[in-house]
């Protein structure tokens with residue numbers, strides 16, 4: 409139970425500016441809001457205006473230690489609670505999320521620049537869905553009986569791992585956090601989350617809401633930067649499992665640190681997801697699919713963004729033109745405005761990175777980059793990190809734009825003639841997160857689906873992460889799965905064998 413008094417509003421609020429201020433300067437440790445031990449804070453900026461909206465607690469090893477110690481203390485009793493009761497509490501948190509969808513949607517829009525209608529509200533609803541799903545799975549933490557000998561009873565039981573350290577990114581922070589926290593808690597672990605420095609607020613509010621339901625110390629959150637706050641979490645001797653979503657580069661650092669302690673890690677890393685469009689596809693449906701697959705409404709800031717689109721030559725030009733027309737019709741603007749389809753890039757660093765890819769594409773001989781939609785005209789947004797979506801054609805397969813994860817509203821469209829050749833090109837990537845195929849010939853579609861190197865292949869659709877479906881990549885895209893029952897069992901419990909000799 410949350411230890412009040414604390415400065416945040418008790419009831420849901422639709423004023424994200426006031427809420428951001430109220431959430432300033434604190435971690436949530438042991439059921440209480442506490443400032444950083446060092447007293448330091450860092451700036452949280454509204455990327456649509458460049459204005460500071462809050463200051464977050466700047467955590468370091470001392471804060472992490474306090475959070476992990478509290479989580480470790482709480483874990484014994486939490487693990488003793490019947491699993492279905494733990495699930496029921498998580499489901500109760502889901503109900504609380506439902507009543508705060510509008511609040512959380514507005515807050516995440518403010519701190520990330522993701523449009524409220526197309527992205528932020530959707531994310532808030534998905535959090536509730538994920539908590540509901542895992543909340544119902546307490547009874548599934550089953551073991552087995554193992555045939556060994558007639559007079560020996562041999563059984564396995566699922567046990568929690570202990571304290572889980574969860575490190576999350578800024579692009580879909582609420583959803584990605586829920587994918588980690590919900591199964592970890594239902595399985596009997598306690599959790600310390602390290603939020604992303606670019607987006608620490610909405611996840612902190614979720615932690616607060618859940619702390620109104622959960623026992624103190626079960627779910628803790630620290631904010632801060634990677635090396636200063638994330639690294640000590642991974643290294644802490646009482647953290648027995650790390651689950652991480654972020655870049656490949658940081659994933660490798662986290663994985664090495666976890667290996668030093670011989671603890672398991674789950675890694676959800678980058679992607680360069682191919683979308684393969686055959687001439688016999690349902691044209692309009694596929695076109696709409698390309699827009700959602702590329703996550704233009706999230707400024708392309710998605711690991712599964714269809715940033716390589718291969719289109720069969722007979723419909724190639726028509727497809728590119730129609731796609732550009734569709735993106736042109738999308739409205740870029742204030743993330744909190746209901747009319748807005750496309751918001752901003754998260755930070756200046758990402759903005760510069762995406763711009764450099766676009767500049768490189770534009771400067772490439774033989775390439776054609778089409779800037780779509782239009783920059784917002786509102787003078788209040790003139791410092792906003794808006795980037796026009798780009799559709800590139802004519803790029804070579806070795807171009808950095810075709811090979812590297814841009815994490816921005818930039819897609820490369822390439823023609824193809826032969827299914828085997830396009831399969832080889834799609835698989836010629838360091839990544840293997842997701843892929844989609846668009847065809848009415850299921851024989852061709854299924855054949856390729858089996859041979860694509862990806863954790864998730866969708867034919868004639870491209871949905872984002874869904875509860876109940878295992879999600880996770882191969883190759884440099886990661887290790888392990890999330891979002892499913894299997895993921896909870898595999899990644900948040902271990903199997904103990906117990907034998908009883910009755911002879």
Ligand code: ADP
Pocket residue numbers: 575576577578602603604605632633634635637638639642653654655656658659661662
């Ligand atoms: P990005 O490039 O978008 O910042 P990162 O992979 O660096 O992606 O960040 C994802 C998360 O990992 C963030 O919460 C960040 O603070 C954290 N992080 C960054 N560096 C480290 C590190 N050395 N150890 C642990 N966590 C880190």
Ligand code: MG
Pocket residue numbers: 634
């Ligand atoms: Mg980083």
